[in-house]
Amino acid sequence: MQMTLRWFGSKHDSVTLEQIRQVPGVKGVITTLYDTVPGEAWELEDIRALKREVEAAGLKIAGIESVNISDAIKIGSPEREEHIDNYIKTLERLGQEDIHMVCYNFMPVFDWTRTELARKRPDGSTVLAYNQAAIDAIKPEEMFDSIKNDSNGHVMPGWEPERMAKIKELFEMYKDVDNEKLFANLKYFLERIMPTCDKYDINMAIHPDDPAWSVFGLPRIIINKENILRMMKMVDNPHNGVTFCSGSYGTNLENDLPDMIRSLKGRIHFAHVRNLKFNSPTDFEESAHLSSDGTFDMYEIMKALYDIGFDGPIRPDHGRMIWGEVALPGYGLYDRALGATYLNGLWEAIEKSNKR
Numbered sequence: 001m002q003m004t005l006r007w008f009g010s011k012h013d014s015v016t017l018e019q020i021r022q023v024p025g026v027k028g029v030i031t032t033l034y035d036t037v038p039g040e041a042w043e044l045e046d047i048r049a050l051k052r053e054v055e056a057a058g059l060k061i062a063g064i065e066s067v068n069i070s071d072a073i074k075i076g077s078p079e080r081e082e083h084i085d086n087y088i089k090t091l092e093r094l095g096q097e098d099i100h101m102v103c104y105n106f107m108p109v110f111d112w113t114r115t116e117l118a119r120k121r122p123d124g125s126t127v128l129a130y131n132q133a134a135i136d137a138i139k140p141e142e143m144f145d146s147i148k149n150d151s152n153g154h155v156m157p158g159w160e161p162e163r164m165a166k167i168k169e170l171f172e173m174y175k176d177v178d179n180e181k182l183f184a185n186l187k188y189f190l191e192r193i194m195p196t197c198d199k200y201d202i203n204m205a206i207h208p209d210d211p212a213w214s215v216f217g218l219p220r221i222i223i224n225k226e227n228i229l230r231m232m233k234m235v236d237n238p239h240n241g242v243t244f245c246s247g248s249y250g251t252n253l254e255n256d257l258p259d260m261i262r263s264l265k266g267r268i269h270f271a272h273v274r275n276l277k278f279n280s281p282t283d284f285e286e287s288a289h290l291s292s293d294g295t296f297d298m299y300e301i302m303k304a305l306y307d308i309g310f311d312g313p314i315r316p317d318h319g320r321m322i323w324g325e326v327a328l329p330g331y332g333l334y335d336r337a338l339g340a341t342y343l344n345g346l347w348e349a350i351e352k353s354n355k356r
């Protein structure tokens with residue numbers, strides 16, 4: 001595996017490449033071009049500039065998170081043809097620049113959903129949290145306000161204000177899209193891009209829906225083992241793979257994370273590893289990465305990744321906000337550096353005990 005940290009670019013991130021480079025074992029970043037619009041092609045020159053900036057700091061781009069998918073592609077409306085053509089152009093340009101892993105998601109309207117971005121824990125740290133009753137009590141448009149008010153002045157990816165303006169329209173556009181339709185539209189998209197992925201050896205890594213169930217009545221498909229195996233089979237190409245995100249699949253306690261990892265051998269192209277602490281099955285918070293601070297057995301998760309021969313990029317996912325840091329919620333430097341170091345430690349121990 002290659003340990004990485006997500007970096008939101010010098011315009012948006014409070015964490016610098018110089019700081020990331022000093023985290024032991026981190027050689028690469030996961031990043032994206034933040035000023036692009038889903039449906040439009042990325043310019044080669046912009047990709048090159050990003051690459052130059054990262055490489056000048058002694059790091060490399062280990063993959064892109066995300067090249068986002070437009071609503072037209074998810075809904076299957078006529079503009080999807082042009083949007084897919086543009087997506088292919090972006091993939092070609094990334095391939096030409098030697099970038100071979102692309103994370104994306106197929107969630108309608110919302111990316112991840114949390115009800116609190118700064119829940120206080122007994123040790124004074126703050127964390128992202130989810131409470132189903134809080135979701136049931138509000139309207140989707142109110143979500144945008146609460147995210148905005150809570151995000152330390154940063155624009156949260158997936159929660160951009162221009163999407164808020166169109167929220168009612170967006171819900172209307174998805175009204176005839178159920179799970180089956182969403183699967184069909186995903187299949188269509190993947191079939192169109194696979195020849196380009198084959199040509200440039202680009203691993204597509206779909207991120208799970210977070211939380212792994214329907215919110216606000218919208219369809220959600222990337223939620224459990226059955227559905228991801230269905231997705232792998234419907235476009236049976238090794239470049240059609242997944243981002244294994246423990247914190248997203250793990251929102252549903254019925255998902256057996258190590259078992260899911262083992263069943264995806266050869267198709268996990270990217271891993272997000274973090275822990276959750278459940279206070280009840282419908283209330284959880286993003287704890288420290290350490291097993292004993294949350295509900296998951298992080299050793300078993302890392303062991304499963306080791307056992308399937310996972311060699312792609314991995315990153316700690318959301319961290320707690322600690323030591324007075326002010327940063328994009330979930331993406332401060334300190335707790336993610338602790339997370340990376342802990343995951344590296346687990347990996348080293350697993351590796352050594354397997355060689356003896």
Ligand code: CS2
Pocket residue numbers: 065066103104105111112157158207210245272330
């Ligand atoms: C990320 C997702 O911060 C996060 O929760 O894991 O936003 C992820 O980047 C996207 O869903 C992938 O397209």
Ligand code: MN
Pocket residue numbers: 207245247248272317
């Ligand atoms: Mn994730």
